Structure formats: C-alpha cells, structure tokens
Amino acid sequence: MIKALIFDCFGVFYTDPVFAYMREPTTPPAKAKALHSLDEQAARGMLDKAGFVTKAASIVGITESEAEQRFFHSTARNERLIKYVHELRQQYKVAMLSNIGGDMMDGFFSPQERQQLFDAVILSGDVNMAKPDRAIFELICRRLGVELGEAVMIDDMPTTCEIVKTFGMQSVCYKDYEQCKSELTAFLK
Secondary structure, three states: OOOEEEEOOEOOOEOOHHHHHHHOOOOOHHHHHHHHHHHHHHHOOOOOHHHHHHHHHHHHOOOHHHHHHHHHOOOOOOHHHHHHHHHHOOOOEEEEEEOOOOOOOOOOOOHHHHHHHOOEEEEHHHHOOOOOOHHHHHHHHHHHOOOHHHEEEEEOOHHHHHHHHHOOOEEEEOOOHHHHHHHHHHHOO
C-alpha cells in the first residue's frame, strides 16, 4: 500500500536552471561540463552557494549577481502540480528530495513554503549524499515513517526512476502534469 509520495524538485516543480543553460545550443561543451561538475559538487555538499555563484560566474562570463539570478531564482513554477500536491497531502505523506546544495533552495521554495507543502524535505547537500544513492532514499523514507515499498518517487530522470525500483519503491518518470497525475492516480487506487 502506498503511504508516501516523494517529489524531485528540478524537472518536476521547476526547470533546472543549470541544466537549461547547459542544454542551450550556444553553450560550449567545456562550459557545460564545468557547470555540471559544480552542480555535482553542490549536490554532495562539497560546494556552497557562494562558491557555486563565484565559480559559475567565472565559467559563464557573467557577474556574480547575474549568476545568482540565473541559477537560483525562477518564477516558472509548476503551480498545477503544487495545487495537486496540496490535495495529495490530505491523504498521503509528501516529501521533496532534491539534488541541490542545502543553501540553494530558497529562491525556489522558501523554508516556510517547504514546511507548508511537504512533510519532509531532504536537500542532498545537507546530508552529503545524492540521488541515486540508496541511502538517501532510505533516509527520506525514515523521516516519513514509511518503508521503501510504501513510497512512490516522482522524478524526471529515467535512470533514477529505474534505480528506485531495484530498492522496492515505485516510480513515476515525470514528463508533464497530466501524465504524472494519471500515473499517480493508477498507483493510488
């Protein structure tokens, strides 16, 4: 029986601003690779926001203020999904599990919003492990008070969705709101 729903942030609630820049046709591959490395360091708690901003600004060739704005603020939020999550939380435990530095989320979800929307939140940089490490999924389930097999992971990365199945979890590979809602509805019947 499903008791908990665990949502990724980027690619689900928001477009990932770092990956969006990396995928721009005009972004040189060397810059994309360097940014990806910074993103990985931040996700594992090895680089804080200030360090990321300084290094990203240098890589991209913009000011630190522009890098802060570009990579850590967005108004393109998936409001339909947020409304749906509020509905789901009436019957299920709901969490957010995101590969991001612990001090990097506030421009997307404030601490107050996270508390209102989720029963638990893990930002990978806070716990020095990241998806798809099994330990981070075990940790979020412990915080929710559920077993791995009682949770559904909603993530935009197909590899993550496949890996969690090997842990006994269910998954929905997020493509868009309608597809996600349809697949979740099937799990929750």
